[in-house]
Structure formats: C-alpha cells, structure tokens
Amino acid sequence: MTAVAVAGLTLTDVASAGALNDRSRPDHDKALQAGLEALVGDGSLPGMLMSVRDRNGRVTNYTAGVGDIRTKSKVPTDGYVRIASTTKMFTAVAILQLADEGKLALDDAVEKFLPGVVRGTGDGAAIDGRTITIRQLLNHTSGMTTGIPLMPNGILPIKDRYFDTREVLDAALAQAPTFAPGQDRVWGYSNNGYVLLGLVAQKVAGRPFAEVVTDRIINRIGLKETYYPAPGDREIRSPHPQGYLLPRNDKNQPIDGDLIDITRFDPSIAGPAGQMIATPSDVNKFLVALQEGRLIKPGRLAEMRQTVEAPGFPDNWRYGLGTIEMKLTCGITAYGHGGDADGFQTRTAITPEGRAVTLAGTNDEVHQYDVLAFFDKALCATK
Template structure:
C-alpha cells in the first residue's frame, strides 16, 4: 500500500511509517552556488564525499531486501554530493542512477501546504476559515462518518492534521496491487473516506491524527480558490519559481517514472498478507492518483533539497513561513511536532529541523534541511525494509560536519 499516504497506526506498517514520515523534518536556508560530486561503491571518493555515510548506505543494501539507495547532500555552502548504493534493477543488476527520479509520496504534502499558504499570503483565504466557506456542501460524512462536516474544521486544521478527518484510505484496503492501474478522481477518494468515522467527534479536544484525506481536501480547496488544477498551481507557483527541473506532478493516466530512475519493489506476500523475505515484486509502474494532493509527486533527491532551500527565501512570505512552523504535539516521537505541512524534529545532534518524508509502494523517502542550509534527501527502493536504517543514515547525514 501507499504507506506514506495513510495513517501510521493500526496496521502492520503503521507505526513504522509515521516514524519515517516524521523523521523527514527540517528547516530552511539561503540558496548558494551548487557543484556536484557523486560517489558509489566503486567510485573514487571526491571532495565532499563522506566514506562513513557511504559505508552505511552499503550496509542497508547488503542483504538485498532494499535493492538500492540514493541520497543527495547539499552542504551549507551549496555544494552537492550524490551517493548511491546497491542496484537500480534486480533483474539486470544495473547501477542505481545518480540523483534519479523517485516517487516522493507524502513529501508532496509540503507542496500542497505551500500552495495553500501562498493563497493565504495573497489574501484569498484565511487559515482559520472553515472548510465550508470555500467548499460549501462538499464535506458531508455518511454512514459511520455522519458527524463529519466542513463547518466543523478549518484550513489550518487540515494542514496540521487536527481536523479529525479519518486516517483510513478505504480504496487501498486490499493494498496497491488490485488498484495499481486504476485512475481515481480526488472526489472519489474523498467520498470513500467520508464514510469512515472521524478521529474525534465535533466538540471533543482536537489532537493530531495524520490524515491523507485532509490533504486531498486541501487539493480541492486550492483548485476551487484558484479556479485552476492543483498540478498547474504547484507547477506555476512552486516548481518553476524554485527552479526545479526534475520535479513534477504526474498527469492523468501517467503511471511511469521519468528516466533515469531506479525500480521500486514490494515484498511478495503470503495468502494472509505477510511479507515473504527475499521475494520482491516490481511495483515501479502504478497510477499515483490514489494519493493525489497527499502524495502523487515525483522528483530527484537534489531537486527536493533545492525546494527546501527555496521555501525560506522565495516561496512564502515571512508571515506565512512563520505560520507553517507553528506546531502541535504529535505523539510520534518525543520532541517531534507537526506544523502546517512540515514536521519539526530534533536530530540526534540536538539541531531542530523541519521537513517531511513519505512512503509510496516501492519507495521510502526522507527530506530535510538544517537552519544553516545543510539539506539531505534520501530514497530507498523498498518501503517495507530497512526503514530505521535509512532514518539513521538520514540523521547522520544532516548532523555531519
């Protein structure tokens, strides 16, 4: 399933996924000139290449459960070092492409949040507006979700996952394989989720409850306010101004990933749905519309780092950036808090950072930037294995001197 696109509790992969998403946090910094150095296991080390980080990446792919890993590190002076380990295709044994395209899953939420905050900065909506004001009559629960109503939640609450909207994704109840070639409209995703019981009833104390449905709703809100498709808004207002050449929102029917890219894998499952270690299924090609505004996008690691840098300097006004960093408690890990589309966390070295992460079938990604401008994005080509190992390297790369 698209683990990074649903709640991280109540499933075999639940707790692990939320941990992964939360660890993808981080602040923002100034944009500098960038030079590129890459290194793989057989490459001669180049300036900026960290042998210790490379060794840890090699350890992640050693047993083959995670076929490949790619990581891009941008230091505080703007120099970029790209790392790879493992193979990009288990059939051909080809190398992992340096800075290849990957599904970034819930990192998409940062883009959706920025689009929403830009509208707030332009005076076209207020963060404390009710959802009903902009999408009248749309948010009406049915069945077990009968108490859900757009008048009982605000734009801010959608952004920081305190709206109470369900954490479930009913159309993914059987996993990705039965629906991998299905195209879904956002309204179809929303209507399915509105049949589910909310995380808490109106009038109860609001708490953090990770909801992809909330971000599907934000995508519809952005489209309603702008009168344009969400993909166009993100492209014209975020991707182009940030100078992102390798980041895109797949169009209707687009099931491929632009080249170069590694292939993504799932474990083969038993009849009971249990992973079979050592047996991998290629899940590179599927329709990401099941994720929509909560996790549909594709990018390269270095482009995500550029996005994080541009976020502070160009994409949002100071007031909206400050709003983005107003956080709520999450119960993810001690010291971790969620803002408006970003997670605030403390790294092992004590630095506070902001960013996000995501898990789509076949890919786990983590992206972050420190206050002094060190950015790291890492991606692995199996989201069901090596999760904590990937997070450990991610943390060390951000903390490295």
C-alpha cells in the same frame, strides 16, 4: 508513514537526471557512504540514493546497491523517485501562498470554499466542513479519517486503476472521523485531509491542482526535475531505479520471498497527499527556496513551523503545517517531511544553517528505523 545480494556501489558528483545550478563537490563523506552501503547489505532494500547540499550550495550525490535486481544495473545518480508524502509540503505551500495573497485565511472553515461538499455519510456522518478549518487540515488536527478505504488489500489489486480526487474524498467521508475537529491535544495523520486541501486550493485558484503546484512552486523556483504526474501516468521519468514490495500471502501480509517490482502504478489515489515525483537534489532545492523566503513570506514560514504533538511519530518529531520539526541527535532542529509510496521510502529535511538532505530507498517496507537513524546522521554530518 512509518516511525519509519548487492551487485555494486557508485558515487558521482553530478546529477544524471539534469544539470544542477549548485556547484557539485568531488569529495564525499566516507562514513555516509559506508552507512548507505550498510542499508542495502541484506538485499531487502535493493538501492539507496541520496543528495546532500551543504550550507554553501555544494552538492554531493551518493548511491548504493542496485537499481534493478533483475539486470543488476547501478542505481542512477540523483534519479527520479516517487516522493510520496513529501508532496504534502508542496500542497501546504500552495495553500499558504493563497493565504499570503488574502484569498483564504487558515482559520476559515472548509465550507467557505466547498459549500455542501464535505458532509459525512454512513459511519462518517459526523464529518462536516462547517466545523473543519484549513489549519486543522494542514496540521492533522481535523479528525479526518487516517485510512485509505479504496485500497483495503494494498496497491497490487488497484495498481492500474485511476481514481478521481472526488472519488477518493467521497470514500473518506463514509469513514468515521478519528476525533472531533480541533479536539485538544488530539492528532491523527490523514492523507484524506490533504486530498481535501487540494480541492480547496483548486477551487480558490480556479485551476487544476497540478497546475497550481506547477505554476506556483515548480516553475517559480526552477525545479527541472520535479513534477505532478498527469492523469493516467503510471510511469516514472528516466533515469530512475526500480521500486519493490515484499511478496504477500492471501491476507495481504508480507512474507519471505522474491521482491515484487511495483515501479509502474497509477498514483492518483494519493493525489495532493502523495502523488509527486522528483529527484533528491530537486527536493533539496525546494527546501532551500522555502527557507530563503522565495515561496512564502518569512512570517508565514514561521507559522508553518508552529508545531503540535504528533503521537505515533518519533518522540523527537512534531508536526507543523505540512512540515515536520525533527530534533536531531546532534542538538540541531531540522524541518522537512518524509513519505512512503509503494516501492519507495523518502526522507528530506533542511537545517537552519541550510544543510539539506534528501534520501530515498527502493523498498518502503523494510529498514525504516535504520533509514531514519542514517538520515539523522546525514543531517548532522559536516562534510
């Protein structure tokens, strides 16, 4: 996750990916629309889409740029996007639900649920499930390696390859740990740790992880436009914008040139760490349900929001249990996550008053700092 020619602009107040239960608002914040347009101004970030839900449940959806640089079609309002590491919030909630039910404790060792499975090999020999707890995986203090060893040359060579979750884990276990589990004041963002959490949830619940998330979260709160892609599914449901990458040289380094369409690829390498797809308004509904106590108990939500320092993230961000605490420039503290999948960057958060913002851009490699600044502005706005 990063510390983070335009053909036309659109703005509508009704989601095209499905009917909204929230009331939509016909007026919109002109400053936010202008800010969204600025993000797509040089064409390297072809399209932006955003859904804003105010504290009263009224929804305004924004778009800017183009949804397809070839056809110059408009960005679909509230279209489907890859939400990448925002998936981690769903994975964390599934684990916390199991804790609420007494089926696991956050300070249990991984070994209790996956005996003999988490044993490092080669450079990763020090990794041992007997010394790693569920809580450490949730807040990235487990020491699990931060890289994704199965894609050393990026997404393009493996975009059509399916990866089994155990295959991803085994590759991670061959990598040296970042630090000793729970080492004081040490933190390292680890997709591999969340892949492992998915296996824990699956073992405890006795069902495939996709089913755990679907039944316990998506169906429970009526998210009609959120899903965990089935094995082998490389598509994104319609309507959706196209996602793009910068071109590469022979060393896999970004270079100037025509953008590469990477909309279609197999996301299985991300699994419980970043595989899910949703519309911005549906992600906001998830944030509201979580904050209102419809997914986990209030005490558990408070525990989810107990944070640790997160070196490498923005200075005003700290990490909890699958959620990021963001201190905004307006003095408000919001909670949410973000994610970068090839072709899409997403940011989402909710304020204590219930203002939820989810935005997505269709190139994950450009303007990350500008997107974060705009995200802050959108959360702080009053309209």
